[in-house]
Each structure stands twice: as structure tokens, then as C-alpha cells.
Amino acid sequence: xxxxxxxxxxxxxxxxxxxxxxxxxxxxxxxxxxxxxxxxxxxxxxxxxxxxxxxxxxxxxxxxxxxxxxxxxxxxxxxxxxxxxxxxxxxxxxxxxxxxxxxxxxxxxxxxxxxxxxxxxxxxxxxxxxxxxxx
Ligand SMILES: [Zn+2]
Numbered sequence: 001x002x003x004x005x006x007x008x009x010x011x012x013x014x015x016x017x018x019x020x021x022x023x024x025x026x027x028x029x030x031x032x033x034x035x036x037x038x039x040x041x042x043x044x045x046x047x048x049x050x051x052x053x054x055x056x057x058x059x060x061x062x063x064x065x066x067x068x069x070x071x072x073x074x075x076x077x078x079x080x081x082x083x084x085x086x087x088x089x090x091x092x093x094x095x096x097x098x099x100x101x102x103x104x105x106x107x108x109x110x111x112x113x114x115x116x117x118x119x120x121x122x123x124x125x126x127x128x129x130x131x132x133x134x135x
Contacts, residue, residue, distance in 0.1 A: 016106050016124060018084065020046035027082040050106030051129065052080040057090065057098050074098055078126050092127035103129040 018029030021042040026035060028042055035042040057076035067073075074090040076098065090098060091109060104126040 016048040016050045016080075016086075018046050018048055020044050027080075027084055029080065029082075029084040029086060046082075048084075048106075049081050050124075052078040052086070052104055052126070054090075054098060054100055054102040054104060055079040055085060056100065076104070076126065078104055086126075088123075089125045090127065091125040096128055105129045 016029065017031065018027060019031045019033070019042050020027050021035035021038065021040065022044050023035065023040045023042070024038045026037045027046055027048070028035065029048060031045075033041065033043050055077045057074055059072055059074050061072045063071045063073070070089075074093065075087060076090050078086045078088060080086060088106075090104065091107065106124045107127050109123065109125045
């Protein structure tokens with residue numbers, strides 16, 4: 001169980017990897033090997049673009065152990081371009097106001113230090129997607 005979870009984290013480190021159902025073509029994230037739509041086997045890997053928009057969000061002032069140094073932070077439900085919803089922390093907000101529908105993109109960040117083993121765990125966060133800068 002533990003090994004499998006870390007394997008997945010490792011493989012999600014630089015891109016958002018989910019699955020695509022070969023039967024109904026629905027995109028699945030996080031990967032679960034079973035299509036949530038038709039219930040059949042879905043083990044075909046799919047690399048998501050990492051782009052999406054804020055569907056809803058909440059500000060966290062009271063963090064669970066390991067996250068204290070980041071307080072306060074914003075957790076958003078992000079609707080990916082491909083359809084699935086992902087819950088993740090927003091980052092690089094600076095003074096920006098988070099809004100429903102705000103375009104965001106995935107970035108890989110250090111999530112927390114594992115207290116017992118001093119291990120760094122990496123994961124994804126989302127940051128505001130910058131409008132393409134015109135010269
Ligand atoms: Zn399916």
C-alpha cells in the first residue's frame with residue numbers, strides 16, 4: 001500500500017498523470033484503475049495538460065500537522081481542461097484575489113517534510129495562469 005502510494009507520487013512529480021478509459025474514453029484523475037463512469041478496467045495512462053480553472057476554493061487558517069508553516073493557504077477544487085476535478089493548494093498567488101473561474105496551471109512543489117523520516121514529499125499545486133504576455 002505504502003510503496004504503491006509513493007510510486008504514484010514519484011510518477012506524478014513532473015506531470016499530472018491519470019488514466020483514460022479505453023471503453024468510454026472518460027479521463028480519470030486520480031488514477032484508480034477502474035472507470036468511475038462505466039466500471040470497467042481503465043489502466044491506460046493519460047498525461048493531463050495541468051491546465052484548468054478554479055471551481056471553488058476555501059482559505060485554510062488551521063493546518064494539519066506538517067503544513068503549519070504554510071498557513072494561511074488556499075485550497076481549491078480545480079476543474080481540469082479534460083474534465084476531472086482535483087483538490088489542490090493554490091500557490092504563487094501574491095496579492096491576487098482568487099475567483100471562481102480563474103485559469104490555473106499545475107506546478108510541482110515541496111508539500112511537507114515527513115517528521116519521522118525527514119523525508120520531503122513532493123506533489124502538485126496550482127498557480128494562476130498568466131495571460132500570454134504581449135511584447
Ligand atoms: Zn469507462
